[in-house]
Amino acid sequence: MALLRFPPSLSASSPRLSSNSSHFLITKPLIGGKEVHGVAMAKGSGGAITGLVFSPFEELKLRPEVAMVPVEADKSLARFKYSEKCEVAVNEQINVEYNISYIYHAMYAYFDRDNIALRGFAKFFKESSEEEREHAEKLMEYQNKRGGRVKLQSILMPVSEFDHSEKGDALYAMELTLALEKLTNEKLLHLHKVAEQCKDVELMNYIESEFLGEQVEAIKKISEFVSQLRRVGPGHGVWHFDQVLLHGDAVHG
Ligand SMILES: [Fe+2]
Ligand SMILES: [Fe+2]
Secondary structure, eight states: BBOOOOHHHHHHSSOOOEEEEEEEEEEOTTTTEEEEEEEEESSTTOOOOOOSSSSHHHHHOOOHHHHHHBOOOOOOOOOOOOOOHHHHHHHHHHHHHHHHHHHHHHHHHHHHHHOOOOHHHHHHHHHHHHHHHHHHHHHHHHHHTOOOOOOOOOOOOOOOOOOOOTTTTHHHHHHHHHHHHHHHHHHHHHHHHHHHHOHHHHHHHHIIIIIIIHHHHHHHHHHHHHHHHHOOTTTHHHHHHHHHHHSSSOOOO
């Protein structure tokens, strides 16, 4: 760690004051002719200065944890108020997104088979798989942004058969998708809770603005798909639904 050093002229020089009603403009000359300005509030009716509202250089002297800049090659310089607990929780969510992406990819492969041939479902699940991978990547980017370290974990082998004797494959796969999206939502809420416990407002805001709203939208959309598939029934109904998925823009988010 290296402690920031301030120009000697800053601490040595006495400030020049110019008054403007209740404010004073403080001017401190720096090396090279440049000046640093700060605003001090005068307290009381007499206009006497009782203390600076914000004096960054003085505060930094008292806050070594803020002023310290790591010099170790393996340490993040950007990391600031980012707890290990949050770092672990973000890595866990990356794993959740990858797992879901993998399952949707298996569904894509299933519906793309020549003896299944529901090309709309295949397209939908391929795009959904890519979407989940994008979520994982977004969280990886975020992890690095906060100075955490991305640690990828194992992904479970998904099932490869999605037929169901009563429901048929289309409805069964869509119901499974709905359950997975709800599970993802639960995991995101858990991540948000960890951020809250750690008082990490930045992470809370990130999850709220980038993930939670989209997740609610996805759950609504998949719920509608399940209802529509129940309504149309198997056989020709599913073929028609598949055509809508094939020619429409039905990425679930
Ligand atoms: Fe996701
Ligand atoms: Fe999703």
